[in-house]
Amino acid sequence: MLKIPIKKRHVVLVSILVAAGIATGGGVFAMQFYGEQAIAQQASASAKKLKQIDEKIAELKAKKLAEQKAKEEAEQKAKEKAKKEAAARTAAADAALAAQLAGQIVTPTGCAISGAHGNPNNIDVVVNKKNCFNPVNFVPSDLVSYGGYLVSNKIYTNLVGMINAAAAAGKPLGLSSSYRSYSNQVATYNNWVAVNGSTAAADKVSARPGYSEHQTGFAIDVSTSGAVLGDFASTAQYTWMKSHAHKYGFIQRYKAGYESITGYSAEAWHWRYVGKTVATDMKNKGIHTLEQYWNIEGGGY
Ligand SMILES: [Zn+2]
16 A cells, blocks of 8 residues: 555645535536526527518518508509590590481490390390490380380380270379480480580480490380379379389489499389399399499489
């Protein structure tokens, strides 16, 4: 055995203790160090995740904003397009009207009836201020006379049936107008321009030539003795028609409250033949205009 002097032994012992102390302390330090590092790593990972979430939210927000902006821009563009089209249509209609009034026959561009409800020979045609005849001087080929009033043969039987039924119910009905030709409407409209002083004022009471439903042969103005046009609204005949006309295929074409859709003020006297099926379906469904029933553009010129 190595002989170490007592003094030196003491130094060795102290040295061992110190070394042990350092080792233990180091271990604790190491544990502490690695613990903190793990926490720091965890915190860093969490921060990274939060950052990713924030970035995702920001990205979604930006996407939503961009979508919103694109939607608004598209809406604005559509509005401007509709405005331009309306202006072009009005200008075309005015130019065509001026030509018509000057004696020429011109179909205004942008209003010619076409498509599913654009055949003036069919009882499902829609003629209004946005849908005019093409050719503008169209004449039905099957006009027949009822007491001197011309109508399309397609409505004749039901017209007679309705008038007979009204008479049997003690509500005798007469006619004050039916088919009107293009040239007849030119004369009618010109008369209103002269009386009211302007086309704008005439537009309020008369259809422009080529835009009148009377040109189809499917429209009638009904009356009773002493009650034509506006006066018809307060008659028992009007009340009877509101309840029974659909059974004969007729609808009141221009109702109060729907002026912006039909383009016309309410007319209690103006009835249009659309056939029993459609007239009854409209009544049952509470649909008051052909524009709404068939989803067709209406309103002003
Ligand atoms: Zn009428």
